[in-house]
Amino acid sequence: MKKIGVLFGMENTFPSALVDRINGMEIDDIRAEFVHVGGVRMADPSGYAVIVDRISHDMPFYRAFLKNAALTGTQIINNPFWWSADDKFFNYSLATKLGVAVPRTVLLPHKQFPAQITERSLRNLQFPLDWEGIFEYVGFPAFLKPHDGGGWRDVYHIHSRDEFFHAYDQTRDLAMTLQAAVNFKEYFRCYVVGQTDVHVMPYDPRRPHEHRYVMDPPEYDKKLLKRVESDALTLCKALGYDLNTVEFACEDGIPYAIDFMNPAPDADLHSVGKENFEWIVDKVAKLAVSKAQNPLKPEFRWAAFLGSDGKPTARKAAAKKAVKAPAKKTAG
Numbered sequence: 001m002k003k004i005g006v007l008f009g010m011e012n013t014f015p016s017a018l019v020d021r022i023n024g025m026e027i028d029d030i031r032a033e034f035v036h037v038g039g040v041r042m043a044d045p046s047g048y049a050v051i052v053d054r055i056s057h058d059m060p061f062y063r064a065f066l067k068n069a070a071l072t073g074t075q076i077i078n079n080p081f082w083w084s085a086d087d088k089f090f091n092y093s094l095a096t097k098l099g100v101a102v103p104r105t106v107l108l109p110h111k112q113f114p115a116q117i118t119e120r121s122l123r124n125l126q127f128p129l130d131w132e133g134i135f136e137y138v139g140f141p142a143f144l145k146p147h148d149g150g151g152w153r154d155v156y157h158i159h160s161r162d163e164f165f166h167a168y169d170q171t172r173d174l175a176m177t178l179q180a181a182v183n184f185k186e187y188f189r190c191y192v193v194g195q196t197d198v199h200v201m202p203y204d205p206r207r208p209h210e211h212r213y214v215m216d217p218p219e220y221d222k223k224l225l226k227r228v229e230s231d232a233l234t235l236c237k238a239l240g241y242d243l244n245t246v247e248f249a250c251e252d253g254i255p256y257a258i259d260f261m262n263p264a265p266d267a268d269l270h271s272v273g274k275e276n277f278e279w280i281v282d283k284v285a286k287l288a289v290s291k292a293q294n295p296l297k298p299e300f301r302w303a304a305f306l307g308s309d310g311k312p313t314a315r316k317a318a319a320k321k322a323v324k325a326p327a328k329k330t331a332g
Helices: 013-024 060-071 080-085 088-098 131-138 161-168 222-239 274-293 315-322
Strands: 002-007 030-034 050-053 075-077 105-108 142-146 156-158 176-180 186-193 197-202 243-251 254-259
Touching: 002 013, 002 274, 013 030, 013 274, 030 274, 050 060, 050 274, 060 075, 060 080, 075 274, 088 105, 088 176, 088 222, 088 254, 105 131, 131 161, 131 176, 142 161, 156 161, 186 222, 186 274, 197 222, 197 274, 222 243, 222 254
Parallel strands: 002 030, 002 050, 050 075
Antiparallel strands: 105 176, 142 156, 142 176, 186 197, 186 243, 243 254
């Protein structure tokens, strides 16, 4: 019997629906259940052919367990090694290499440093930073956000240098990015499953959290939707994520990739709505079963986790043209 395990935290609707859907397929020799784990002996198999991971980003014990499970033959959705190494600033750089449009973004040093860091630890760090050069490149309005965060935590919408420094002073020891804002007309959140299936969901981040998925969307330009789907696949194939959401803010017909490091994306029935929920449960169930039926030899080298050779595509030049020129002078 091949077991498919679901590892999860506080969420309720998706894990149980996924287990029920897989078991409801009544496939010989495949059974789904919630993962049970205690003390983990080194190099011991987990007992699962596949594990769908929904929580290890918040619990280091689970991440270490999953790495050991992968080493002993379990296929993990998503790969815990790459997930551990990934960050959003790297994602923006990779997208640029792939020719996917991304707003101008700068990585910033921590405002505060851990207690063991002294001035001698920072001898490679430019001081003072060229703030005016940074502001001129990015422009205002902009978003200040963690380079590897999620869930809209510690995100600041800023409109001037004074607002920037007020927000930056509140970022503690987080490494932050400053990213040009997109004056979007359309905004999409896309489920991508198995690096093959894309489900485009109209989304409005300006609404209260529980109302952000737009259930009564207008008609959208088919060419725009086709490019959104194509770019979402390009990013997830390059990153190697089997389950992800990719967000696009669209201005003047150009979809700008805003956020695409969501390997445990929101899949709650009450949040995403019935239609989106049914789609994601069905696709993830089929993906997990397919992996259980077709085991692959695990690959642990970092280079193997990037499905791109880093060479620019034909769209790179078009993406560069699409990105608006920086403001001539800094607001404020």
